[in-house]
Amino acid sequence: MKTELADPIQYGLPIGDQQVNMNELIGQQIQFRFDGQINCISCGKKTKTSFGQGFCYSCFQTVPEADESVMRPELSKAQFGVARDLAWAEEHDLIEHYVYFAVSSELKIGVTRYHQIPTRWIDQGASRAIKLAKTPNRHIAGIIEVLLKKHFTDKTNWRAMLQNQVDDSIQLDEEKQKARDLMPRELQQYFSEENEVVELHYPVISYPGKVSSVSFDKKSVIEGKLTGIKGQYLLFEQNQALNIRKHNGYFLSLSVHS
Numbered sequence: 001m002k003t004e005l006a007d008p009i010q011y012g013l014p015i016g017d018q019q020v021n022m023n024e025l026i027g028q029q030i031q032f033r034f035d036g037q038i039n040c041i042s043c044g045k046k047t048k049t050s051f052g053q054g055f056c057y058s059c060f061q062t063v064p065e066a067d068e069s070v071m072r073p074e075l076s077k078a079q080f081g082v083a084r085d086l087a088w089a090e091e092h093d094l095i096e097h098y099v100y101f102a103v104s105s106e107l108k109i110g111v112t113r114y115h116q117i118p119t120r121w122i123d124q125g126a127s128r129a130i131k132l133a134k135t136p137n138r139h140i141a142g143i144i145e146v147l148l149k150k151h152f153t154d155k156t157n158w159r160a161m162l163q164n165q166v167d168d169s170i171q172l173d174e175e176k177q178k179a180r181d182l183m184p185r186e187l188q189q190y191f192s193e194e195n196e197v198v199e200l201h202y203p204v205i206s207y208p209g210k211v212s213s214v215s216f217d218k219k220s221v222i223e224g225k226l227t228g229i230k231g232q233y234l235l236f237e238q239n240q241a242l243n244i245r246k247h248n249g250y251f252l253s254l255s256v257h258s
Contacts, residue, residue: 073142125231204228
């Protein structure tokens with residue numbers, strides 16, 4: 001889903017040539033129907049199985065968007081002229097990156113390209129976030145993350161996030177200073193002096209008490225009252241949660257019932 005920073009976050013879902021304003025559908029009965037067709041988001045070919053959130057197997061093995069360094073920034077070698085596609089890497093790896101702290105449920109550390117803030121935070125369902133370090137490329141940001149992962153988690157507890165189980169006692173400014181003290185001197189030069197804590201609010205009527213994940217891989221029709229949107233998840237009544245990003249390339253139809 002496309003997102004826009006607002007209060008609350010605004011969501012748009014591309015379906016065919018249209019972009020549906022999902023915020024307007026909250027509180028209504030909606031139905032998604034999957035016709036069985038999946039197309040690779042890179043080459044466009046039909047695929048029976050989607051790999052890495054939208055790729056056919058061949059593209060998953062070859063395209064730069066699915067390189068291992070996407071999930072593990074420290075593995076980026078673009079600064080040495082090594083990449084699946086160097087032109088792509090110059091635009092995506094050899095640019096400024098941020099290491100950040102976010103609170104989705106508990107405190108987590110992460111890395112993103114400079115132009116992906118605050119989109120990355122929204123996609124993770126973060127309630128609050130702060131910039132920690134600013135680096136000239138992806139590799140250095142990854143190295144900082146690896147070092148700090150010894151002290152802070154890099155995982156999001158998606159179930160707790162969807163239940164809005166957020167630790168409000170976390171002080172991001174204090175955690176940021178702790179992180180600086182843990183960084184070796186040669187990496188402290190990248191420490192960010194931007195100390196704004198960004199607050200993110202999501203369009204949710206009610207949070208699930210217990211999360212039940214639903215997928216078009218198991219059922220062709222998913223329907224119910226839309227009770228909210230958080231991260232890249234649609235929340236339905238009866239505690240159902242649909243991960244939209246997981247279904248990139250799936251051909252869906254959407255209908256609204258009064």
